[in-house]
Amino acid sequence: MKWFLQDAPENSIVLSSRVRLARNWRDMPFPQRMDDGQIAACCNRAREVLCSDNTQLQYVALSSLSPIDRQALVERHVISPALVESAERAALIVSPDEDLSVMVLEEDHLRIQAFEGGMQLEKAYQAARVPEGKLCPAGMVAFDDKLGYLTACPTNVGTGMRASLLMHLPGLTLSGQIEALQRALSKIGLTVRGLYGEGSTAAGHFYQISNQVTLGLSEEDILATLSQAGHEVLDLERQARQSLKENKGLAFEDQLMRSVGILQQARMLSSAEFMQLLSMAMLAADLKLYTPPQQDTLRRLMLTCQAAGIQKTAGKPLDETARDALRAKIVREALAHK
Numbered sequence: 091m092k093w094f095l096q097d098a099p100e101n102s103i104v105l106s107s108r109v110r111l112a113r114n115w116r117d118m119p120f121p122q123r124m125d126d127g128q129i130a131a132c133c134n135r136a137r138e139v140l141c142s143d144n145t146q147l148q149y150v151a152l153s154s155l156s157p158i159d160r161q162a163l164v165e166r167h168v169i170s171p172a173l174v175e176s177a178e179r180a181a182l183i184v185s186p187d188e189d190l191s192v193m194v195l196e197e198d199h200l201r202i203q204a205f206e207g208g209m210q211l212e213k214a215y216q217a218a219r220v221p222e223g224k225l226c227p228a229g230m231v232a233f234d235d236k237l238g239y240l241t242a243c244p245t246n247v248g249t250g251m252r253a254s255l256l257m258h259l260p261g262l263t264l265s266g267q268i269e270a271l272q273r274a275l276s277k278i279g280l281t282v283r284g285l286y287g288e289g290s291t292a293a294g295h296f297y298q299i300s301n302q303v304t305l306g307l308s309e310e311d312i313l314a315t316l317s318q319a320g321h322e323v324l325d326l327e328r329q330a331r332q333s334l335k336e337n338k339g340l341a342f343e344d345q346l347m348r349s350v351g352i353l354q355q356a357r358m359l360s361s362a363e364f365m366q367l368l369s370m371a372m373l374a375a376d377l378k379l380y381t382p383p384q385q386d387t388l389r390r391l392m393l394t395c396q397a398a399g400i401q402k403t404a405g406k407p408l409d410e411t412a413r414d415a416l417r418a419k420i421v422r423e424a425l426a427h428k
Contacts, residue, residue: 094393095386098208102376103327104320105256105296105389108167109214109313110203111222112241112250116232120242121176121195129179129195136194139230140183140221147192147221148184152177158407161398167205167256172196190217197242198250200225209320211253211313238305248305253312255320260295260373261330262323268297271323279303280319293362294369299323335377346374354425358411359418361397368392383427391424 094106114120115135118128137149152160152173160177163169168188173180173196183192193201204217225231232240239250246252262268272282283298299320301312334342349370353359359367372388374380382388393399400413400420408416 094205094207095389096207098206098210100324101208103258103324104209105207105258106167107206107209107211107214108203108254108256109211109218110201110252110254111218112198112201112239112246112252113222113225114199114232114240114242115230118199121197121199122242124195132199133181133194136181136183136192136200139224140192146185147190148186150182150184152180152182158398158401162396162402165396165398166393169193170196170201190221192221198246209255209317209324211255211317211320215253215309215313245302246304248303249307249309249312251304251309251312252300253316254298254300255316256296256298257320257323257327258295258369258372259297259323259327260369261327261334263295264334265330267326267330271326275299275319276302278315278319279307280316294365296365296369331373331377343379346370346377346379350374350380350425353421355422356418358414359395359421360410360414361395361417364395364417364421365392368395383425387424391421395420 115132118124118132121129121132124132133151141147141149152169155163155177160169160174163182164171164174166188168184168191169182170193173182173193176195179195181194183194185191189205191203193203202218202221204214206214206217226233234240238248239246241247241250259268259271262271268282275282279302280299281302283300284293284296299316301307301316304312307315338345349367353364353367353371368388368391371380371382375382375388394403395417397413400417401408403420404412404416
């Protein structure tokens with residue numbers, strides 16, 4: 091996941107940019123109405139069209155993966171929780187560094203998604219258009235001249251595009267401004283969701299900001315609105331951080347550094363507590379109060395210390411107590427200055 095770990099524009103606050111395109115075969119019913127033969131045909135066509143001339147894209151039947159491996163893909167944002175629910179019939183097409191993936195038979199036949207680190211929506215959009223280009227010129231997808239791309243859920247009809255920014259907003263959260271931000275963004279057709287998108291809650295102080303409207307707008311309109319809002323949220327977050335630092339002073343710095351200290355010494359860390367403390371440690375690092383052993387240490391921990399990531403490290407299923415103990419051990423070792 092180079093896109094998550096690399097240096098990128100504004101990535102102290104914007105962790106990633108994502109563009110997802112929902113597309114459906116014009117000659118097949120939507121996934122909810124497919125029989126077994128149509129499911130197999132959909133998967134085979136996706137593999138043939140998208141993978142036949144691109145050896146960098148790997149086709150994976152989700153049923154071939156263990157539950158832990160599937161959940162780890164969710165934790166790394168490669169697939170959605172909804173695709174896991176359809177695992178017995180769904181598939182994944184993914185690049186080696188996971189910056190490009192296609193979910194096959196989630197809510198739609200194909201959901202193409204591209205990731206870039208930091209504030210790079212346009213670059214993510216252009217990356218998503220590469221595999222889409224194999225579908226649209228050939229007239230293979232369901233499209234209406236008036237409505238645009240046809241999708242299983244009416245809320246995606248039109249462009250079929252969801253663009254999102256994954257943002258770290260501890261300043262706005264700690265200063266009680268998140269609800270006001272949500273209301274303001276909803277007025278311009280944007281929504282604020284949790285770390286894993288629709289239906290998820292905020293873990294730590296991480297939020298996804300994405301477009302709600304896909305019909306009646308062009309892709310360029312959606313990207314421009316989200317990009318402008320993203321820059322405004324960036325400014326608000328910087329102001330909130332500075333205000334907390336100036337108004338709370340030493341007490342605020344103490345709160346941040348206590349979080350770092352717990353991460354460095356704890357023997358048990360639940361997933362929720364870890365994300366909360368990690369957010370505070372990342373804020374301490376951004377404010378130059380704390381220097382991690384390596385620049386990407388905290389981001390790597392965010393990827394590896396969720397429930398499935400911990401069990402992949404262990405090489406076996408673990409109960410919650412064992413996961414919490416191993417998580418604390420991994421974090422202690424990662425944050426130890428050698």
